Each structure stands twice: as C-alpha cells, then as structure tokens.
Amino acid sequence: MARKEEPKIQPNNDLEKKIIEAFEVFDHSGKQIVDVREIGTILRSLGCCPTEAEIQEVILATENKEATGNIPLANFLPYMCKVMIERRFYPASAEMLLAAFRYFDKEGCGYLTKERFTQLMIEEGEPFTQEELDEMMQTALDPVTNTITYEYYINQLMVAPRNVYEIAYKLEEERKRLEEAAAKKRDATSLLRSLQN
Template identity: 40%
Template sequence: MADNNQSAEAQSDIHKKIRSAFKTFDFLSNNTVEACEINSVIYSLGCFPTQADLHAFISEVGEDNSGFIELDKFLPAMTKILLEHRFPPIPEERLLQAFEVLDKEKKGYLEPEELRKYMTEEGEPFTQEEMEEMLTALVDNKQKCVLYKEVIGQLVIDPDT
C-alpha cells in the first residue's frame, strides 16, 4: 500500500509541476497554450526533445488547428513522458563542453551575435523568437556577453526537483 501512496504522491507532484509550467504560458488564462509555446513549457519541465519528438508530441496532444493545446490533453501525455523519463535533461558537463567548442578562442564567454549565428544556423535551429528569449535570459547586462560558465546553472535542470 505504501508504494501506491508514494506513486500517487509522485504523480500528484508531477501534475502540480506540469500545471504550473503550463499556466506560465497560458496567456489567456483559459487552460490553453499556443502550440508554438509548447516547446517552452516542455523545456521548463527539464525535458529536451528533438524537433521530431516535439512535433510527434504536439500531434499526440491534438493541436486542433486552432493553434492551441488544451491542458486536459497536455497533462496526461506530459505526465507519461516525465514518468518514463523520455526526454532527459542535458548534463551540466555536456552543456559546458558544447559552449567550450563554440568558444574557439577560449575567452570564457560568447558574444550574443556569435551565439545567435550558431543557434540559428546549425543543427536544429532556434527560431528568432526562441533566440531572443534565450539572449534576454543569458546575456550579462554589464559585459554584454554570455558568460557561459556562470549561466549553465540556469540551463540545467535537476530531474529530481
């Protein structure tokens, strides 16, 4: 019986996290999120799917051509993903290595335009909107650059929290 209580408690905690993340992007306060914002909701939950996985997930939760995803459809699908650890977080050391590869001159920072170029032209490119959000969060306002060793903590999510 204790296992069932722990399982129910864990699922309740997951539901709270999902609802909280979803609510952050529910700008109309009507239990819907624009389909284009679902990636941000998922990332904020510590999940990092590929673009293909993201598109499959959006299809699964039934974006109904309105451009919105409903919490009632998102919650059970996202709960399953979190319980199965399907889109694992990126380890801090791997993220640091990625920044160091981009920092060819070993300066310890990246210029915003340098990071923008890499993130919008290589691999699975970020949209301009995603890039603006990232730069707003990561650029050090005084030094006008991304001090990546200092901001990695913002980008890494502990899967047990």
Template identity: 50%
Template sequence: MAENRQSAEPVVSDVQKKIKAAFEAFDYESNNTVDVREIGTIINSLGCFPTQADIHDFIAKVEEAHTGYVHLDKFLPAMTKVLLEHKFPPIPEDVLLQAFEVLDKEKKGYLEPEELTKYMTQEGDPFTQEEMDEMLTAFTDHETNVIYYKDLISQLTIDPDM
C-alpha cells in the first residue's frame, strides 16, 4: 500500500506546482488571492474547459465569503481534485482544429481578431469582452495581427499524461 502512495505523491506535487503557477500569474498583489473573475481563465490555462455553470459551482466552493476573491489555500485542493479526477476534460486537438477550419472559410490558416471575436462572443457559450481581450492579447501574432489557430490549439491542449 505504501508503494502506491509514494508513486502518487510526485503526480500530486507536479499537479500542484502547475496549479500554483497558473494561480500566481493572476495574483497581481502577491497575496495568494485572485479575483473570482479570473478563475475561469485560470482553469482554462490548466487545460480544463468547464461550462459557465461548472465555473460558477466551482467558484461557490472556493470563494472567500462572497468577497469576490479566491485564496490559494481553498483553490489549490479543489483544483487538484478537479485535475486528478479529470473533471472538465480538454477538447481533443483534432476537434478544435476542425472547429477552427470551419471558421476559416478561405483556408488561410489564421483568423483575424475581429472574426474570432465575432464568433466567440455571439455563439454558443459566449465569452465576455474582457475574456476576449485577454485571449487576443495572448494569442494574436504581434507582427501580423492575426491568430494562427494551429499555434493556439497547441497552447490550448495539454499532454494527457500531465
């Protein structure tokens, strides 16, 4: 029994390091606290793609007494459980590629920021303008001002052996 526990500990440790790094990227005041509005982005950055309802349920579990903030002490165990139990699984890479290819009607290999914003804020489970601005800042090629979606897909998908 001890062998199983020992082999699981490095996995948990690695997962927690990834979670802390993702959390700390949004801890602007370096006080182990983030705004609840960043939680969806943090979860996405860890390769998880929950619905808005799942995000709201998760926030309800980890938010500090309805203050609008989440402390790392509550986020870390909850997110570790999510990752280890493979909740909110990532979308397979080939499915993402097919989706982007449908949007790229001219088969250019990229999308204009305006095109992507239109699709992502008006269809399905829409992104907020703030989420779109963050995504465009992160994924728009600064030289060409377009989004090369194959590069984006490689950043959105994770190693299944994480």
C-alpha cells in the first residue's frame, strides 16, 4: 500500500513564514524535505551566522532518524523558531565587523587587498570555502581598485531585508504580552471568586 503524503505545513506567523520560504528554496522534491548539505546555506539565508559545529548541531537535532541525510520541515521549523527567538547564531554588529577589519588593516588605509582578504577568509578562524569566498567577493570587491573598502562593504551587509531576528523578537514580545494579559485575567478571576465565597 502506498504511503499517504503528509499535508503541507502552513505558517502560523511571519517567523514561520520566513523559515518555510528559506527552506522551500532548497526543497527540490516539493515534499518539505531538504538534504542535510543545504542546512548551512538555509541558515545563512535566514541571516544566521553559524559555525560549522553549530550547523552540525542543527543537523543532529533535526535530521530524519529513519532516512538519514534528510531534514524534514516538520523537524526544522520548530527548532529554528526556538533558535531565532533565543537569538542564537546572531550576526556580528557593524561596530564589531569594523573593528575586525581595522585590526587587519595595519596601515589604516580603509581597505584590504583582494589577496589579503582572501588569505584572511581562508586561513584565519573558521575557513570559508572557495564557493563562499566567491559569493562574498561579488559584494565586497571593488572591481576598479581590486580592493575591499570595508566600511562600504559593511554598509552593504547591513542593508538587509527585514531581519528574521527582528520578526522573532517581535513574536516573542507578543507572546510575553499575551501571557501577562492571561495571568492578569486569571488573577482577576481568582479575586472575584474569592469575593463570592
């Protein structure tokens, strides 16, 4: 007997909508399942900045236990909602990025050469893949000077569409407000009941 197809997961709020949209870009089968190798890209498309170890943590927490190598949306969505509300994998601020660039700009020129930038991205900290580096260069590299004017690059990074973390923050604030309102209502109801007795 053929297995019945699961109904598509529908978003309950803007945060879930953004996560589902990012997930579906890599759901090539249309069955709300992605290959584990896509998780890092999905996380980064959501504005997250995870390390490779953190990507593995997400995979371990959300991977389909019966069909390893796949991540179902049903596992990924609740996990990522929690991650976003907790502000895990949050990107660095513009000030932190600027301080890092200035640290490596020993001459104080306001830019790094393509070669120096490439060296730093491949050799320092958690290394970037060539594909990640090429994608970064599309935005970072000034094709005329062949340098990365880092203040301009940071501004390019900061001009992002509505940040998913902002949506998560607003959602959490609304949840807290509703909980407080419910608690006040319970307190008022309890007080009225005690007066009746």
